Amino acid sequence: MASKSFSDKVWSFFASIKLAVVLFALIGLTSIVGTIIEQQAPYRTNIEVLTHFVGAGLAPSAYKALHALGFMNMYRSWWFLTLLMLFAVNLLVCSTERFPGIWRTMRAPMRPLSADAMIKMSIRKEFRLHDSPAALEKKAVSGMKSLGFRAARHEEEGGAFELYAQKHAWSRSGVYVTHFSILVILIGALLGIFLGFQGMLNLPEGYSTNIAFSRSADLSDPSQDSLRASLMSGLDAAGGNFRLAAQAAGEDVAAFKKSLERVGLIPLDFHVLCQQFEVRYYGTSDMPRSYRSLLTVIKGGRPVLSQWVRVNHPLTYDGVTFYQSSYGLMDDLSNGTAVLTVKSPGGQTGTQRLKIGQSFLIPGTKETVKLVEFNPALAFDDSGRPITYSRMMTNPAVRVEIKDGKMAASKWILQRYPETWNLPDGSSVGLKDFWGVEYTGLEVRKDPGVWVVYLGCITLSLGLFMAFFLSHKKIWVRIEPGRKGARLLIAGTSSKNKQAFERDMEKLYREFEKGGG
């Protein structure tokens, strides 16, 4: 006998269930390691984790070993992706091997059975009835119809005839639909990896940009830091115009964009501007109820789309999606603008925008209001001195100096407490916003594969439904007219869930038990 060819060997290697088990185990076990070691985390975090397991002495060398093996970012390591690929090939080959047999079973036309074959089946019943064969046939057809079977008829020599039907033969393919869907999902994931990007962006109020920062950038390489900085300053000098920046660098646009991408900067084909960012809290607590940013997409110098973005409600433009993910306060608070709502004693209302040090006159009065200082999270310590209690804008307040001729008074106005807005003479100055000191944290993603993944998810669900909740059922009803009445044989098979099928069959039997008899 000729020995098996190389391709046969490869095929049978991938067709083995043993390989599937080994891959399942390897993917599972390495994944567990990946959930214990925090992925893409700072050095200190994982040293702490490892100290817990191997002690402080061994932790640095354990870190080094695991780092060399790629465990610090293991789900993107070459060996983990290889395991996933092997799993995909294994799944494809195993399914391809078994599918033709199932396909034949599914497509095989149903055949009538002999009485002997029917008697051997586990779900069957025999009747001897006095009804006419035609009446029995009518009952059988309607009984099968009410169970959802459309009966075919086969007549034998000697007057015996059979009604038979099958249902949901295609449900046998459920397993393969499921397997195929997993492959579709993996293909969708690959599309996302190769054609998309994962980035993030911290955009201060009033700023716009056409650059996002890649999530997969290697931030541990200091030589890239300086390169990034010089590219960014070149782009800033060109006013954010890639063509001009490329010219200045003596490159063409495509090469310039490539060099941006190499250091983890993602060039976008448009600018995105953060017009406004706001947080709402639960009651008087500092727990955010919702936060949102008003983003505007600017293309070719013109705004083309403006939308509020909040958690669970992203903005998509040109295949790029912006997700609200975090927010924060900038280090430099001196450039902010207070937005004040002013109501004069006469009832006139208006809005004032001013920076620290500026002042304005309340209409209809002689009072001037001067903005003295801003506190993003105002509280007072035990001795009554103002302090800043958090690094977020949780309790924004401005101190104003109100001058009326000779008299001068100083006062804190708090955004979240309108009772602090009233002035003694009946006018009021309210703090609506302190604009320009917060940034919005956005996830910036492009994933052309996501619809392929969703399609795979839908077919996966359908496949599982077919595989677990539907079964291939067959029913035969054989009527043999005799001298005194007729012999009636009913039999059936089901590929799954025999009990439910037996209950259905009981219903069919009852058609013949009632009346007649």
Place this chain on the structure above:
Amino acid sequence: MESSFFFGLSTMAYMLAMVVYIVHIAFRKKAIGVSATGLTVFGFAAQTLALGLRWHEFYQLSGMGILRSIPLTNLYESLIFFVWCLILGYLIVEFRYKNRSFGAFVTPVAGIALLFISLSGMSTQIEPLVPALQSNWLLAHVTLSFISYSAFALAFSTGLMYLVATTEKKTEGSYIFWTVSLGIFVSVLLAMGLDFVRFRGAGLAPGSGAFIRDFLFKSSFESGSGAVRLISYIAAVAIVFLTWRYGTALKRVIESFKLQPAVLDEVTYKSIAIGFPIFTLGALVFGAIWANQAWGVYWSWDPKETWSLITWFIYAFYLHARFLRGWRGRKISMVAVMGFVAVVFTYLGVNLLLSGLHSYGSQ
């Protein structure tokens, strides 16, 4: 009426039902069996009412839509829902298989879980939702996940009972497997009980979240003193050994229930056959869609996601071993037991021990 009153009522009903189920097994009187079922149904009704009330309270407090106000946003609420699904699943099995013997196993699990919730000082407060949870996907993702967890829990208990009832020799792999698993489970429970006593002794207000953060395993396996840690591990090993040595006693108890091993095997399979597709759709698919909407990434290898995938692998292995290799009985029951260990870790372990995006439940 407050929801906590009815939760208390259902806890008592389940504990009482456990006693009556055990009496029923001992005496096999029909009237006793019917009253055990009646108690369970009563507890279930009270719990359903409590869930409805809490949902309503949350709806009124949150000011969000009714669908977004489902009380499933922290560990306390999710455990309660888990117990509710478990009892529902059990009642279905009881009516379908006309067998009350499982009741003696399921009702104590339900009662102990509810008791653990009320004693552990888990926060029972209705908490405002962080923005990421304010989505209609919460309802679909979390309810379906918990329905599948409950189906897996049922498969675990029947699988474990199968192992207990059918293993003979102490040197057998499957005997060692179930006694060691049970021994570890008992050790962990005892350790948590010890932590709880210390927690109560410290006189801290329940609901502060301090129990999990500062006390869990701190008086045993995670103690500051090396000697205590050593003694804890020795004690755990001793418990595992004793379970192994005297496991046959439990076997005689299970035998007295007169349960057909074939029925146990079938219930295990059926629970997994229902749980697996629901888990795939509710936990993995809906979770991915929601994650994509909220975080901009449908799969990020976050510990919770990774552990659900591991769980999914184990149950996929169960199904393939059964259909392709015809595995039945002891071998496959061990897989069902391991699958549930992964479920418990996905549900509790990740929140308590690992960090990640899904850390809502740890308060």
